[in-house]
Amino acid sequence: MKKELLIGNHALARGAWEAGVRVAAAYPGTPSTEIVEAIAQYKEVYAEWSTNEKVALEVAIGASIGGARALAAMKHVGVNVAADPLMTLAYTGVNGGLILVSADDPGLFSSQNEQDNRFYARMAQMPCLEPSDSQEVKDMVGFGFDLSEQFDTPVMLRLTTRVAHSYSLVELGERKEVSLKDYSKEPTKYVMLPAYGKARHYVVEERRKKLMEYAETSPLNRVEWADKRVGVITSGIAYQYVKEVMPDVSVLKLGLTYPLPENLIREFINNVETCYVVEELEPFIEDQIRAWGLPVIGKELIPRVDELNSNIVAKTVGAKVAELDPELAPLAKPEAMQAAATAETNLPNRPPLMCAGCPHRAVFYILKKLNMVVAGDIGCYTLGATPPLQAMDTCICMGASLGVSLGLEKARGNEFGRKVVGVIGDSTFLHSGMTGLVNMVYNGGNGTLIILDNSTTAMTGHQDHPGTGYTASHEEAHKVDLEQVVKGLGIKRVQVVDNYDLKAVEKAIREETEADEPSVIIARRPCALLSKEKEATCVVDPEACRGCKICLRLGCPALSFDGKKVVVDQVQCNGCGICTQICPAKAIVKAGEANE
């Protein structure tokens, strides 16, 4: 059997393909993006970037009703966007198997929160599968589709960043052709009028009972008996940390965390002297066990905040177990983790930053200069909130810039409103900005929205979207015309500017914020990482540089100060020329123009 090192997301794509998936839809979002990127490589599968997660899930629902095995993938907060169809999908059930992939991000490596989406599984009363390495990810996809069809339910496959983005060996299999199921019109199942919906709720309740029964004997849950003085109940990546720290204690590994197997858990706890629950984030398993009146130790020791790791398990549960018998927790021994040095807290940190030549930088430079209140949004441009630009006041979720800026204006009045600007990326605008914009027009807001149109979804690694004119499989598609869209939504004042032209950016922002009607500025410049030709770089004339350091306010990684003068790193500089426009001594010029 062929084995390959795969990240969890690629194992998921492979598993979906092997299990005969026909339709896969997603909106990008770390740590889920690679799933549909990889599925799009298989010619047997239709894969798409949907405009947002709600649409992605709806496409999967349609495909499932149409008889196909279907999958929708998204990051944890994407499920919030898709929650509306999800909760009713739970009632309709499926035709072809349907898997919702929720890629959670404990530790907020690249997210605005670290919500635990297992609660969605409980709310929708659908099975929740939690794999702990790439092989399990692959196996659980096939398993999930079978379960989905057997119980007529959507299934949540919940990954976390550490599973989604870690490599481990995976046995590859072949694709199993799963034929389309028959399509039949079944309004009482798929048209959720109140009367039909109520009837389906009884079905959900029956299904829940059957799933609880199934959970007791599901091969997804397994007991690893070892020393019975200590038992640990765990799931997902936490299982690996438990085994790492305490390889010889008894473990109940739950692959199915909703619904939980009450009898299996009861029996496990009865057979060990002390039972711990080790789970990342919320006490999802633990609360249920406590509700059954069973004695376990969990969140008194394991934090609810941040990513879990072997260190934390060693220092909490591991330390308790070591008090009982040090041999049971080898990693908790002091010499096991004896470090070469302690942390040095005074080191300069190395924050993520906008790239050299990033077109977003210019806009934030001007917003800062004009002292605007900026209702921001999510994307690479959220870095406009960090030093030295610090020109963003709010960032809540995708699409929030519009509602928040209108709320600020309505709360504090027109005068304040004139200082408020919304800033949103092109992908985010198409994801969930349009409804906010039409709301502003409809409700008499006078706000200004800047759409940062860099022709890509840069943040998540340059995926296409409806505004780029290409699909997930890189085929040409209709390219959305943003000017027409915003005009169609009722905006009369629309300006298009080139981000690299600072004067034009400033003029547009001044004009539009002063106008007594809603307006949109489209700041259009492709992401600096996409442009192939390298422009002439910028250079400093050391004679002319006065060392005022005004250019350093841009926070460009190509600019630095050597103690007296500014220097431009010729490898990093991509010649955007923004620094040449703000240098009061005109000391920075494009290479080649120096002596003209």
Add this chain to the structure above:
Amino acid sequence: MSNKVYNILLVGVGGQGTILAGRILSRAAVSLGGEVKVSDIHGMAQRGGSVVTQVRFGPKVYSPAMAEGTADFLVAFEKLEARRWLPYLNADGKLIVNKEEIHPLPVLIGATTYPSALEDEMSKMVTNTLMLDAFDLARQAGNVKAVNVVMMGALAKYLPISREAWEEALASSVPERFLEINKKAFQLGWETAGI
């Protein structure tokens, strides 16, 4: 192969090629026949940010991420990052550092300064240290971007992985047209580690 699990931490600055280095190392480690796990997590817009790749291999590996204080090797592509991640290195571990300095934004904008005595400090803290000028070696090999492969060449000297396995891993990880340069870079790293 003994029961030992090797813990190797590769750290650097976004853009230095730590991810590719991790791929080469993990592919080479697969040749040992045991388990290999790699953790490759990159937060938002990591260009220019601090990056880390963790590689673990042995007969049985559970977590893809290692605990602090347990790395057998800390391979740092940049000096400041070496110091930042030093708490991951076990007291008996080996530190391999590229002597390059890449200034982070707070230093570039003059908000703080780059620590001056890192090399001395770290040599005092860790007995088992190799510091090399991988940038210069990569230049000698024919491309300054091959710093990552120089570092793998140096690391290779201390690992129980055959040269053939490394060469196969290299050939399957870098584009054909850069293979010769990368082989040279690997060799230069290997030789430096031998001194």
